[in-house]
Amino acid sequence: MEYRKAFGKNSWLWITLAIGAFLAVLSSMSRAKLFSSTLELALVDWQRKDVGYSSVGAFALWMPIRPDDFAPGVFRMVWPILSALPYAWSWSVEKKAGIIEQSCVRSSKLDVIVAKWLAAFSAGFLAMAVPLATNLVCNACIEPAMPVWVSDELYIGVTWQAAFSSLFYTNPLAFCLLWTLVAGVIGGLWSTFVSALSMCLGSFLPSMAISYVSLHVLAFVGEQLQLVFQVSSDSALSSLLSLDIFSTISVRSQTGSGEALLVTATLLLAFSVVVPLMISKRDLL
Numbered sequence: 001m002e003y004r005k006a007f008g009k010n011s012w013l014w015i016t017l018a019i020g021a022f023l024a025v026l027s028s029m030s031r032a033k034l035f036s037s038t039l040e041l042a043l044v045d046w047q048r049k050d051v052g053y054s055s056v057g058a059f060a061l062w063m064p065i066r067p068d069d070f071a072p073g074v075f076r077m078v079w080p081i082l083s084a085l086p087y088a089w090s091w092s093v094e095k096k097a098g099i100i101e102q103s104c105v106r107s108s109k110l111d112v113i114v115a116k117w118l119a120a121f122s123a124g125f126l127a128m129a130v131p132l133a134t135n136l137v138c139n140a141c142i143e144p145a146m147p148v149w150v151s152d153e154l155y156i157g158v159t160w161q162a163a164f165s166s167l168f169y170t171n172p173l174a175f176c177l178l179w180t181l182v183a184g185v186i187g188g189l190w191s192t193f194v195s196a197l198s199m200c201l202g203s204f205l206p207s208m209a210i211s212y213v214s215l216h217v218l219a220f221v222g223e224q225l226q227l228v229f230q231v232s233s234d235s236a237l238s239s240l241l242s243l244d245i246f247s248t249i250s251v252r253s254q255t256g257s258g259e260a261l262l263v264t265a266t267l268l269l270a271f272s273v274v275v276p277l278m279i280s281k282r283d284l285l
Contacts, residue, residue, distance in 0.1 A: 001115070002090075002115040002116055002118070002119035003118075003119055003122070005087075005090070005119070006086065006087045006090070006119040006120075006122065006123050007122075007123070010086065010087065010123075012085050012086050012087070012089075013085075013086040013087065013123055013126070013127075015085070016082045016085045016086050016127045017126065017127065017130050017131075019078075019082060020075065020082055020127060020128075020130060020131030020134075021130065021131055021134050023071045023072075023074055023075045023131060024063065024071075024075075024131040024132070024134040024135035024138065025134065025135075025138055026070075026071040027063050027069065027070075027071035027072050027075075027135055028061075028135055028138035028139050028141075028142060030069060030070065030071060031056075031061040031066075031069075031139065031142070031143070032142045032143075034056055034061070035056045035061070035142060035143045054146055054147065054148045054149040054152045054156070055152045055155035055156045056143060057143050057144055057145065057146040057147075057148065057172075058136065058139035058140040058142070058143045058144065058145040058146070059136075059139075059145065059146075059148055059168075059172035059173070059175075059176060060148055060152075060155075060156045060172075061139050061143060062132075062135060062136055062139060062176060063075060063131070063132060063135045064132065064179055064183065064249060064250050064251045065156065065157070065158060065251050066157075067247065067250035067251075072250075075131065076246055076247065076249065076250055077246060079127075079128060079187065079190075079246075079249055080190055080194075080211065080212055080215060080245075080246075081208065081212060082127045082128070082187075083124040083127045083128060083187035083188070083190045083191045083194075084124065084190060084191050084194040084195075084208050084211075085127070085208075086120075086123035086124065086126070086127055086191070087119055087120045087123035087124070087191065087195075088120050088123075088124070088191045088192070088194040088195040088198065088204065088207075088208070089195075089198070089204035090116055090119065090120065090195070091116055091195055091198055091199055092198040092199070092201075092202060092203050092204045092207070093204065095202070096202075100112065109280050110280045113276045113277075113279065113280050116195070117192055117195070117272070117276060120188075120191045120192050120195045121188035121189070121191060121192050122188065123188075123191060124187040124188040124189070124190060124191025124192070125184040125185065125187055125188035125191075126184070127187055127191075128183045128184045128186065128187030128188075128249065129180050129181070129183065129184035129187070132176075132179075132180045132183055132184075133180055136176055136180075145172075145173070147172065148168060148169050148172045149169070150169050157253060158251055158253060159253040161252075161253045161254055161255045161256075161257060162251050162252060162253045162254075162257060163251070163252075163257050163258035163261055164178060164179070164258075165253075168251075179251065182261070183249040185265065186248055186249055186261075186264070186265060186268070187249070189265060189268035189269055189272060190268060192268075192272035193211065193268045193271055193272050194207055194208055194211050195272070196271055196272050196275035196276055197210070197211055197271075197275075199275055199276065199279050200275060215245050215246060218243040218244075218245060219242075219243060219244050219245070219246060221243055222241055222242040222243030222244055223242070225241045225243070226238070226241055226242060229241065238254045238255050238256055239252060239254045239255065239256040239257045239259065239260035240256055240259065240260050240263065242254075242260075245264060248260070248261055248264050
């Protein structure tokens with residue numbers, strides 16, 4: 001029932017997917033110019049061995065690899081909104097309409113909460129995974145899906161400090177599939193986080209606004225902490241102290257980026273599970 005509501009005539013899901021797909025296609029179009037200009041240079045410098053051809057392949061130009069360009073940068077800043085819009089509003093809206101109480105008459109409150117949690121997670125997962133997959137497919141239609149060379153690390157920007165970097169240089173397709181899964185999980189957990197917050201506040205819009213603004217506040221605090229403690233990108237605490245949740249979906253070449261990703265996912269999961277369980281023990285009325 002919840003999946004039919006989340007993926008059926010849910011206009012917010014399709015609007016979100018359309019926005020993400022638009023940014024993905026826009027990113028591929030902008031990268032096509034870079035690829036064509038590199039081909040022109042290749043005709044001139046064909047005899048050289050260090051031109052960096054693999055840095056303009058389909059995998060190297062993927063959105064999470066180049067997050068600082070315009071379209072990937074916009075996606076990096078709005079992904080929390082895109083993840084929450086499809087179905088994180090379901091609990092608070094249906095609670096006000098009295099639908100939650102009616103559902104709990106037919107089944108237990110815990111079953112209702114679990115069903116909404118799974119639907120919200122799945123919708124948030126798709127809101128992240130579909131744009132990344134779309135961008136990879138569009139890139140492959142323009143640039144060759146060539147292997148990525150470690151010698152081009154300087155041009156690509158994926159160093160040994162990035163999570164799963166060895167997989168990126170040995171099997172880039174497997175890396176892209178794995179990272180799409182990771183980003184999808186982060187998007188799904190963010191959706192359930194906002195949904196759980198709306199259970200506490202009783203309204204979706206304030207919950208989404210507060211959670212989104214808090215990300216900017218955390219990023220600002222993280223910058224100040226790095227300045228105070230003079231933390232460099234090579235420091236083990238660089239990624240953790242940055243408090244940059246926005247960049248979680250991007251491939252970051254910072255020491256401790258994998259640990260920061262794990263901590264973020266764990267905290268989101270803990271809040272998303274604990275709050276609904278506490279709500280399930282309370283009287284709906």
